Amino acid sequence: MAETRKYTLSKTERLNRRTLIERLFGGGGKSLPAFPLRAVYMQVEKEEFPSVSILISVPKKRFKRAVKRNRIKRQIREAYRKNKDILQVPLKESGKKIAVAFIWIDNELHESVKVEAKVKKLLQLIAERLS
């Protein structure tokens, strides 16, 4: 059951409420750097949300071409998909729910392996802060 499906990442786990996003960036979230990434997260209470909602952002200012922005988003999404247990397991136990935004803060592309390592590190950091 849950063990065979644990690497999915469906639409419901994505952060898409405009008001929530504005709250997250408007000062409600806490920031954690891990170059070339930065994570912004905060706790949410609403019933219908999953335990973790994520958002990935690559500023247009950093990469003019959409192809490169998409490439980075996909790398981050894959990294999160493979390692999301790091956050989800402790959160399910504690009953807390959070929203996380990953923001790219470099001007260059990186290899997928390195991106995954940084994402892992960020997830562990957030898990520690929340416990």
Add this chain to the structure above:
RNA sequence: GCAGUCGGCCGGUCUGUCGCUGAUGCCUUUCGGCAGAAGAGGAAAGUCCGGGCAACGCAGAGCAUCCUACUUCCUAACAGAAAGCCGCCCGCGAGGGCGGAGCAAUGCAGAAGAAAACAACCGCCUCCCCCCUGCGGGAGGCAAGGGUGAGAAGGUGGGGCAAGAGCCCACCAGCCGUGCAGCGAUGUACGGGCUGUGCAUCUUAGGAGUUGUAAGGUCAUGUAAACCGGCGCCAACGAGGGUUGCUCGCCCCACGUCGGAGGGUAGACCGCUGGAGUCUGGCGGCGACGCCAGACGUAGAUAAAUGACAGACGCCCCUGCCUCCGUGCAGGGUGACAGAACCCGGCUUACAGGCCGUCUGCUUCU
């Protein structure tokens, strides 16, 4: 064979693991669950033109503003395409590039030059005057020469003349007329007269409502004024408001009552993909393209899916080896530009590498 030219096309393929969006089907009382077709480009890009579609506006007239500009033709339409015409430029060549309405009036180019259209600075010629000796002075004629300029009063040569001049002649360029060819731009033959260039305002001809799918619509929550429509009654004046930027012109105004539904915030759904569609064949046309027949069903995301990782093959490149050419082997590199956002037709720009055909030049062999 090498170098080029024009036109067309491609721009990886396969396997595995883990995922994303999901037509549709099945299960379930419901919530929901399971399976799962299909899933980026030639430019999806820039958003520069043109349309479809949608909302709003619109009695009408004039002016202003903006766009287009050789001809014919294609198209839903275009500033695009096709076939041609004229001029200039590049290339040995196949070919390629740039430009194209008009000049009546006004202005600018114009700081150059004597002069930019009623041309006399130097110069050439004739006549007269001073002591006709210098070559001094005066009156007149002359656009051939000099220098300036993109352009100098059509060009070259000859005749002619005091010197000159389309003054006359031949050829050439332009303009006008006629004939011929062409649908036409235009070409060509003959005749005539005797002729400055570019740009802008302007003139001529044709055309143009505004805003863009974040348009716009539906649903759920739901109250009063305001808003809209009908009816009744009142006022009818001049301020005001509306009507495309302006003018004329036109329209509306207060009150009561009945009915309708609105605005803001966040969300879901529709719009949302079957369309000027793609492919094949036939016919017509030099061609863009059109007509007919058949087949196909081909992305619909929304903080925005169409992927990540690993391997194999192919292509090409680099390095080394096999005596050399050819070829083969081994190792390394996986590649360019680039991501749909309502949909089409174009334009422009970016692009590793490769394929097919046309023609041109050079070279080798027979």
